[in-house]
Amino acid sequence: MEKCDVLVIGGGAAGCTAALKASKSGLKTVLIEKGRPETGRKIDVTQDNKVDGIIRELGLKPAHRSNRSRWLSRNHHFDLESKISDLFWVRGDEDALDMQAERAAADKGCEIIHGGEISSVRLGENGYDEVVVNRKGKELAYKPGFIIAADGWASGARRLAFPHITHTEGPHFSGVGIIAKDLDLEEGVTHIYFDEEHIPGGYVYAANAGGNCFIASALPVHRMGGKTPGYYFRNFMEHAAHGRKIFGKNAKVLGSFHGGSRCVRLNKHAHRNLLVTGDAAGLLDPFLGYGVNHAIFSGYWAAEMCRKFSPLEVADQYNNLVARELMPGIRQGETARRIFDRLSNHDLDRLFSFVHHVSKHTDLDSFFDNPLISPVALGRAMLNRPDSLLLLRHLHQII
Numbered sequence: 001m002e003k004c005d006v007l008v009i010g011g012g013a014a015g016c017t018a019a020l021k022a023s024k025s026g027l028k029t030v031l032i033e034k035g036r037p038e039t040g041r042k043i044d045v046t047q048d049n050k051v052d053g054i055i056r057e058l059g060l061k062p063a064h065r066s067n068r069s070r071w072l073s074r075n076h077h078f079d080l081e082s083k084i085s086d087l088f089w090v091r092g093d094e095d096a097l098d099m100q101a102e103r104a105a106a107d108k109g110c111e112i113i114h115g116g117e118i119s120s121v122r123l124g125e126n127g128y129d130e131v132v133v134n135r136k137g138k139e140l141a142y143k144p145g146f147i148i149a150a151d152g153w154a155s156g157a158r159r160l161a162f163p164h165i166t167h168t169e170g171p172h173f174s175g176v177g178i179i180a181k182d183l184d185l186e187e188g189v190t191h192i193y194f195d196e197e198h199i200p201g202g203y204v205y206a207a208n209a210g211g212n213c214f215i216a217s218a219l220p221v222h223r224m225g226g227k228t229p230g231y232y233f234r235n236f237m238e239h240a241a242h243g244r245k246i247f248g249k250n251a252k253v254l255g256s257f258h259g260g261s262r263c264v265r266l267n268k269h270a271h272r273n274l275l276v277t278g279d280a281a282g283l284l285d286p287f288l289g290y291g292v293n294h295a296i297f298s299g300y301w302a303a304e305m306c307r308k309f310s311p312l313e314v315a316d317q318y319n320n321l322v323a324r325e326l327m328p329g330i331r332q333g334e335t336a337r338r339i340f341d342r343l344s345n346h347d348l349d350r351l352f353s354f355v356h357h358v359s360k361h362t363d364l365d366s367f368f369d370n371p372l373i374s375p376v377a378l379g380r381a382m383l384n385r386p387d388s389l390l391l392l393r394h395l396h397q398i399i
């Protein structure tokens with residue numbers, strides 16, 4: 001049986017970040033990846049608020065950064081110039097986040113096992129002490145000091161090791177998109193479109209990020225009425241005024257992608273010496289379906305805690321960190337999802353027009369951070385727009 005300090009299961013954003021951090025810290029690390037799913041070449045967007053320090057420390061480079069975004073309903077929009085950048089990562093080629101991190105981890109001595117899948121995890125008296133990996137019909141047995149489970153939302157590691165930890169299912173997102181060229185989009189401004197008629201409960205994201213143009217849609221499956229995500233994407237591109245505009249006469253499709261992920265809510269994120277990260281831990285924003293940020297953050301901190309704490313202490317430390325740093329944002333996302341699931345296009349127009357109005361009186365970035373820090377500006381904006389009181393009452397009823 002091979003001994004290692006840290007065994008990482010899954011080589012996505014969470015697992016590769018964890019493997020890189022652990023091997024950089026001098027821990028003997030093994031990464032098991034069963035074979036990355038084929039999604040097609042796509043662009044991931046994530047924000048830098050929690051991860052900028054981490055990616056700089058680990059030497060990971062996004063393809064592009066941008067601070068400007070435009071949020072659009074059917075007839076209104078507001079612009080946001082933020083201190084927090086959007087980071088763009090190209091998935092499906094050499095510069096993908098997981099590929100960069102995996103290469104760097106291998107350089108630091110991490111053993112990478114491709115084509116391996118865990119078949120059992122044993123819980124002994126002192127914690128999880130044996131993992132059996134099946135690779136092309138051959139069994140490899142490991143005796144790890146710590147296990148980091150990073151095997152995505154359908155996590156087998158979570159089920160094998162955590163049968164006693166309860167989880168509830170949240171929204172399931174499904175999306176498709178295209179990589180294109182010559183879209184009618186201002187370079188460096190990310191565009192997020194909400195349109196209840198064409199993309200119910202979801203959104204379309206489009207950007208021209210340093211020459212990488214893409215349009216992606218994401219919808220919660222419970223709003224899709226049995227239709228495919230491709231149906232809604234085409235619906236938006238062909239029938240919504242915004243869709244027709246972005247994809248003007250000169251645009252060309254270079255490739256397409258698809259995928260899905262599911263939000264799960266666990267009552268704990270670690271047990272004994274096994275820490276669950278990224279989508280496997282349900283660390284996915286239930287509003288937009290974003291998870292790369294949480295994957296990087298949880299992967300990094302799981303590895304750091306394996307360095308700092310004993311197997312007896314590590315679970316409490318990691319559970320506290322996730323509860324403190326990530327769960328408040330996820331709960332906010334749950335509220336936003338509940339609200340957006342019940343807004344009509346008319347409500348969205350009123351909301352976006354109101355936020356646009358607020359932007360004339362106050363800095364939107366600080367306003368979104370904490371609307372209470374600028375009560376005077378907010379009060380002034382509301383007095384100037386009496387319909388905003390109706391809007392707030394409507395939102396309050398929904399919450």
Ligand SMILES: Cc1cc2nc3c(=O)[nH]c(=O)nc-3n(C[C@H](O)[C@H](O)[C@H](O)COP(=O)(O)OP(=O)(O)OC[C@H]3O[C@@H](n4cnc5c(N)ncnc54)[C@H](O)[C@@H]3O)c2cc1C
Nearest residue numbers: 010012013014034045151152175259260278279290291292
């Ligand atoms: C269409 C689509 C678009 C998205 N766009 C964005 C976006 O723009 N921004 C954003 O922040 N998030 C986005 N997300 C969500 C984001 O992709 C995930 O939250 C993120 O990839 C989670 O990373 P992870 O490492 O936890 O899991 P994953 O990326 O799912 O990686 C898990 C890895 O584990 C491997 N694995 C699984 N089982 C085993 C096993 N038994 N043994 C070994 N290996 C195993 C898999 O092959 C996979 O490589 C999107 C998701 C979809 C589906």
